[in-house]
Amino acid sequence: MKRILVVSGLSGAGKSTVARVLEDIGFFCIDNLPPALLNDFMVLLSSSSIDKVALVVDIRSAQLGNAVQAIKKLVDNYSNIVTVLFLEASDEELLKRFATTRRRHPLEGQLSLKEAISKEKELLGDMKEMSVVIDTTGLDIHTLREKIGSLLKEEAQFVIRIRSFGFKYGLPADTDFIIDTRFLPNPYYDRKLAQLNGTDQEIVNFFSKYPIVEDFIQYTYKLLHIAATRYKSEGRPFMTVSIGCTGGRHRSVYVAEKLSKILKDRFYVYVEHRDVNK
Structure with a gap:
C-alpha cells in the first residue's frame, strides 16, 4: 500500500x-x-x-x-x-x-x-x-x-554524528568520543591559508603533503568502526564523535570530513562544524 x-x-x-x-x-x-x-x-x-x-x-x-x-x-x-x-x-x-x-x-x-x-x-x-x-x-x-x-513505525537508522570544534571555545557536552588533532601540522601559520577552512581545496592540498595525517585518519577510522559496530549491535540509536583542534577551523574540519566519507560506506553519517565560522 x-x-x-x-x-x-x-x-x-x-x-x-x-x-x-x-x-x-x-x-x-x-x-x-x-x-x-x-x-x-x-x-x-x-x-x-x-x-x-x-x-x-x-x-x-x-x-x-x-x-x-x-x-x-x-x-x-x-x-x-x-x-x-x-x-x-x-x-x-x-x-x-x-x-x-x-x-x-x-x-x-x-x-x-x-x-x-x-x-x-x-x-x-x-x-x-x-x-x-x-x-x-x-x-x-x-x-x-x-x-x-x-x-x-519505521526502524530508526543508526547514526554517527561527527562534529568538529575548537578547544578554545570549550569542549562539547554531548559526545561519546573526543579526538584531539592539535598535534597535526597546522595550516593556520601560512598566511595564504589562515582564513580558509578544512573543506577548501588548498587546505586539502596542504594536508596531503603529510603522511602522518592520513595515518592518523586511518587509525581513527578503525577505532570508530569498532565502536560504531558495537553501539549499533547493542541497539543504541547514535554515536557522537567530536574532533577538535585549537580553533575548529582547519585540522578538525578536514579530519571530520575525511572520516565521514570513509564511514559513510557502512553507516549513516551526519557532519557538523561547530566553530568553523568563529
Whole structure:
C-alpha cells in the first residue's frame, strides 16, 4: 500500500531536517509542490512503483494557492494513506535558530522577524489543526530522528554524528568520543591559508603533503568502526564523535570530513562544524 506524508510547519522548525530523515528511511521527497498540481501528482503516483512519498508544504506553498484546502481535500480523499505532520517550536527557539543560521524568514521584509513568525502561525493555523504536531524545541537531530521513526513505525537508522570544534571555545557536552588533532601540522601559520577552512581545496592540498595525517585518519577510522559496530549491535540509536583542534577551523574540519566519507560506506553519517565560522 502506498503511503503519503505531508510535512508542514513553521519556518525554522525543522522541515528540511525531517525531509532528510524521511529520505534515509526510503521516502521519495518533494519540496513545495504547488497545490494546484496535487491531483495530477496523485494520478501519476497511482501508476508508479513509488510506495512512500513525502510532500513538504510550507508558507511558500501556501502563497502559491490555497494549500490548506488542497491538503484537506487530499486527506479527505485518501485518509487511509495520508498523514500530515506539522512542525513547530517556541518563538524563542525559532528566533535563536534564525540568528544562528543567519537565514531570512520567508515573510520578513516589511515585518520584523517576531512579526513574521506570528503571521506565519496565523496563516498555517488551519494546517496545524489537521496534523500530527511535533514540537522540535530543544530536539537534536538524533532525538528528532527517533521521534519520526517511532511515529511512522519505521526502524530508526543508526547514526554517527561527527562534529568538529575548537578547544578554545570549550569542549562539547554531548559526545561519546573526543579526538584531539592539535598535534597535526597546522595550516593556520601560512598566511595564504589562515582564513580558509578544512573543506577548501588548498587546505586539502596542504594536508596531503603529510603522511602522518592520513595515518592518523586511518587509525581513527578503525577505532570508530569498532565502536560504531558495537553501539549499533547493542541497539543504541547514535554515536557522537567530536574532533577538535585549537580553533575548529582547519585540522578538525578536514579530519571530520575525511572520516565521514570513509564511514559513510557502512553507516549513516551526519557532519557538523561547530566553530568553523568563529
